[in-house]
Amino acid sequence: MTTNSKKPETISTESQITRKDFWKCFRRSLTLDSSWNYERMQNLAYAYTMAPIIRRLYKGDKEKTSKALKRHLEFMSVTPHISTLLVGISGAMEEENSKNENFDENGINAVKSSLMGPVSGIGDSFFWGTLKLIAAGVGIALASQGNIMGPILFLLIINIPHFIIRYICLDKGFKYGTQFFKDVSGSSIVSQVMEATSMLGLMVIGGMTASNVMLELSINVGSGEWAEPIQTYLDQIMPCMLPAIIFGVMYWLLGKKVKTTTILISVMLICIALAGFGIV
Numbered sequence: 001m002t003t004n005s006k007k008p009e010t011i012s013t014e015s016q017i018t019r020k021d022f023w024k025c026f027r028r029s030l031t032l033d034s035s036w037n038y039e040r041m042q043n044l045a046y047a048y049t050m051a052p053i054i055r056r057l058y059k060g061d062k063e064k065t066s067k068a069l070k071r072h073l074e075f076m077s078v079t080p081h082i083s084t085l086l087v088g089i090s091g092a093m094e095e096e097n098s099k100n101e102n103f104d105e106n107g108i109n110a111v112k113s114s115l116m117g118p119v120s121g122i123g124d125s126f127f128w129g130t131l132k133l134i135a136a137g138v139g140i141a142l143a144s145q146g147n148i149m150g151p152i153l154f155l156l157i158i159n160i161p162h163f164i165i166r167y168i169c170l171d172k173g174f175k176y177g178t179q180f181f182k183d184v185s186g187s188s189i190v191s192q193v194m195e196a197t198s199m200l201g202l203m204v205i206g207g208m209t210a211s212n213v214m215l216e217l218s219i220n221v222g223s224g225e226w227a228e229p230i231q232t233y234l235d236q237i238m239p240c241m242l243p244a245i246i247f248g249v250m251y252w253l254l255g256k257k258v259k260t261t262t263i264l265i266s267v268m269l270i271c272i273a274l275a276g277f278g279i280v
Contacts, residue, residue: 008020011171011174011175012174012175015095015174016056016057016095016098017053017056017057017091017095017174018056021052021053021056022170022171022174024052025049025050025052025053025084025087025091025170026084026166026167026170028045028048028049028051028052029049029080029083029084029087029166029170030080031045031048031049032045032046032049032078032080032083033045033080035048040073040074040075040076041075041076041077042076042077042078042080042083043072043073043074043075043076044073046072046076046083046086046087047069047072047073049083049087050068050069050072050087050090050091050094051069053090053091053094053095054068054069054072054094057094057095057097057098058098064098067105068094071105071108071109072090072109074109074112074113075113076112076116077116077120078116078119078120078123079119079120079122079123079124079127079128081123081127081162081165081166082119082122082123082127082165082166082169083169084166084167084169084170084173085115085119085169085170085172085173086112086115086116086119086173087170087173088169088170088171088172088173088174088175088177089111089112089115089173089177090108090111090112090173091173091174092173092174092175092176092177093107093108093111093177094108096177127158127162131157131158131161131162132158134157135153135154135155135157135158136154137212138150138153138154138157139151139153139154139157140212141212213240213243213246213247214243215242215243215246215280216229216231216242216280217229217230217231217234217242217279217280218231218278218279218280219278219279221233250263
């Protein structure tokens, strides 16, 4: 009698890496910031993410497996949402290393290090500088009205694009290796994407400043029935003038390298004092 053993589905006809390994890497990539450290930042979680591929490619060879895992314990810092692009590229290079005795394994870390900056430039601009602000603006606007859709939309706006892009990056990284990012870099699309997302992020920040930064003075000017809140006159001069001034001061302080925690605590204390004296 013969038994039919189903062969694991691989990501391509030429690859040893299976779809099961692919999804293990995908899930493990979600932990990239879970073991962050000040010396090598995301290196532990990156090695953890690469482990299924390394075990598949060097199975039975403990020395090569150990060497490959140690190789990925070097410094790593990349936007978590698109870290899978580097995982895919590293995996493709590890597979080439396992097949080709003349392959320079030092090139794996060299390529990974050279791509961290450009990949993070796109990821930080899009996810932290643009998408997060848009999600926060929509979520805060709805939540401030008591709408339960505020926090729900905040999470959906961030995570739907995030998981789609995370999957695409891992898939393309495995399939095209280093050539994928070389083609993208050569077309100048990197600089265009960074510029476009930066502009969109600035527009969103401007809109959020006008709608979410609030300060109204309760002091009256005049006497008797002619008394009017000073805020009325300020709004006639320029609507949202005080929020714009506050934003400008914050921006100036950040430019002077003042810590954000110092700014936040100072703002809280100043607001408490102004409220105590009935100024706001």
